[in-house]
Amino acid sequence: MRVGMGESDVVLLNAVPRHASSIWTRAYLRLLFGGDMACALIACVSVLTGRLLLGAFVPAVEYVLGFALIVAWPLALAMGGAYRQRAHGEGTEEFRAVFNGGVGLMATVAIGAYVTQTSVARSFVMAMLPLALLSTLYFRYKMRKHLHRRRVVGEYTRQVIAVGHRESILDLVVQFRRQPHHGMQVVGACLPSDRMDVELDGVPVLGSFGDVAQVVAQSRADAVAVLACPELDGAALRRLAWSLETARTDLFVAPALMDVAGPRISIRPVAGMPLLHVEHPEFDGARQLVKSGFDRIVAGSALILLAVPLLVIAALIRMTSPGPALFRQIRVGRGGREFSVFKFRTMVVDAEQRKGELLDANDFDGVLFKMRNDPRVTRVGAFLRRYSLDELPQLLNVIGGDMSLVGPRPPLPDEVARYGIDVRRRLVVKPGMTGLWQVSGRSDLTWEESVRLDLRYVENWSLILDLQILWKTWAVVTRGEGAY
Incomplete structure (x- = not known):
């Protein structure tokens, strides 16, 4: 090779x-x-x-x-x-x-x-x-x-040649296709010479690691994305960068720590070697106090402003289906502590008892249970779910300190019981009313994608990121996409 x-x-x-x-x-x-x-x-x-x-x-x-x-x-x-x-x-x-x-x-x-x-x-x-x-x-x-x-719609994009192992390239292709607004389109792949395929999910394999320069020249690609792989060491990457320099082809190198970014990462020269320094995320201290104060102030203000609409929604639920307007459910919060989450009731009162009958119709591919056309959902409940209005009572949980405005999705105890070691990482912060999962596809996400987004938030959370997610949440819920 x-x-x-x-x-x-x-x-x-x-x-x-x-x-x-x-x-x-x-x-x-x-x-x-x-x-x-x-x-x-x-x-x-x-x-x-x-x-x-x-x-x-x-x-x-x-x-x-x-x-x-x-x-x-x-x-x-x-x-x-x-x-x-x-x-x-x-x-x-x-x-x-x-x-x-x-x-x-x-x-x-x-x-x-x-x-x-x-x-x-x-x-x-x-x-x-x-x-x-x-x-x-x-x-x-x-x-x-x-x-x-x-x-x-496929315009204003940059054509990318992906270099790495099969699994890494497939994951990159899926992410770029799911989020086309990033403007990156994988048009070809280069694999190790001993693992050559004809194509990867519609992306043609154009060569091996030694053919990257020729592949870029022939495909007129705009960038090369090198995914973490042991075959491409520092010397090989340096030569690759030299070969792409004259043609002004961009070179992207994905580190092994895929979901760690932003101010936590810095490059420090030590003994003549550039070392990547990764700081630990902050889950306590002044930043956490600021986040908690911000959550409670915003949640309290929102409850005051939305008092009348909340009463109207509660009245509509009571008028259209028997049962209480509010629904309480045990969820797992920070550190594995259980708490009662508040939501507007969107299903019939015996929904939990009927869940066992519908397990075979689960539309989700992981430990979650989701159905696009769940027969237990009421007519008013379907509208509330579409625009996430059923989540508004969780403002009470935010004021009480059990939840945050932004964070991972609050899981059920039986879901947590099936978590692996990596997935339990999402429990080190408070669950949120919204999060990266909310602004990246909502219920259309697979289980693996939702976990990856939650873990990315845990590793990179900041008040600025919270503000960005809150801003994007408004656009997502008004369109009503990916909710059922």
């Missing part, structure tokens, strides 16, 4: 035509640049018009300064990294770059005005630039949603 690249590989890659993704990438960047400048223009015109309508005198120098800030706005964002290709499409890096660039320009103008003892910049620092920042963040959010929609 030949692991590595020769001179002929590099020459071949030099002759590769430009990647298809570079065309739409440049067009997308032009749209971002023009939209950012338009946001600054609208903000400037709004501030100057507002001052004129209020009867203020606007000297000519302020028009000149306004024009200068409009031109400087996208330049400041570029210095913050807002036009980096890797920042677009997912994560918070793009919004953080926009914020940093905007705040940096504000600080520059404010300091310049202070140093020169001029007052003409006050309205721009206090009104125009903050308005430009807010409008640009909104514009970037809408552009990201547009990018996601185009990727779902």
Whole structure:
């Protein structure tokens, strides 16, 4: 087996035509640049018009300064990294770059005005630039949603060659297909030479580990994803990176710790070697206190605001089916402690007794029991489940400290009894009303996928991640997808 690249590989890659993704990438960047400048223009015109309508005198120098800030706005964002290709499409890096660039320009103008003892910049620092920042963040959010929609239909994607073992590549293909908004499409695979297949779930096997350069050249792929495998050591990866460098083909390397990311990972040089340092997740301390305080404040406020709708839902349940409006069930919380979870009743009162009759009709492939057309669900209950309204009484559990707004799904005791060692890891944090499983497919997920998402949250939780999940939850439940 030949692991590595020769001179002929590099020459071949030099002759590769430009990647298809570079065309739409440049067009997308032009749209971002023009939209950012338009946001600054609208903000400037709004501030100057507002001052004129209020009867203020606007000297000519302020028009000149306004024009200068409009031109400087996208330049400041570029210095913050807002036009980096890797920042677009997912994560918070793009919004953080926009914020940093905007705040940096504000600080520059404010300091310049202070140093020169001029007052003409006050309205721009206090009104125009903050308005430009807010409008640009909104514009970037809408552009990201547009990018996601185009990727779902197969456009604006990056073609990837996956390098690794069969099982790892199959898992990568499934994840990319399930979440097409990431814009990554596996168009070919390279396997160990002693384990060659014709294809993997529709993805053709185009070569072995020693053929990666030729495969990239022939397929005109945009990126190579190297999955964790012992055959590709540091020297082989280094040669692979050299061979992809001239053609500007991106190289992604998946670490063995697949679900650990973000601030927990850092690279530290020790004795001339770059070592990956993985910090332990924090489950106690100040961050946990902040999270608990945030949960209780938001849950209490939500109960007050939703008091009337909650009473209406309870009345509808009582009027349409016999039995109580609330349903209590024993669930397992943090550390294996059991508690009573509150939900609006969505089934007939003898649903638990009838469960044994329906086990053969389970639509789930793991320890959970789910049916798409469960005959025990009432008509009102089906509506409540579709939009997750039946979960609202769990705000009481959040206030009581048994649950969090965001966390793993609260399991039943009989489910926990069948957990393996790895799955029990999800019990080290409080269960949540919503979580990564809620915004990634809900009941359409397989058992393995739901466990993987819960464990990813446990390993990488943060208040910022909670806010992102809460924001995405609103969009998911209003569409009513994946719930039954």
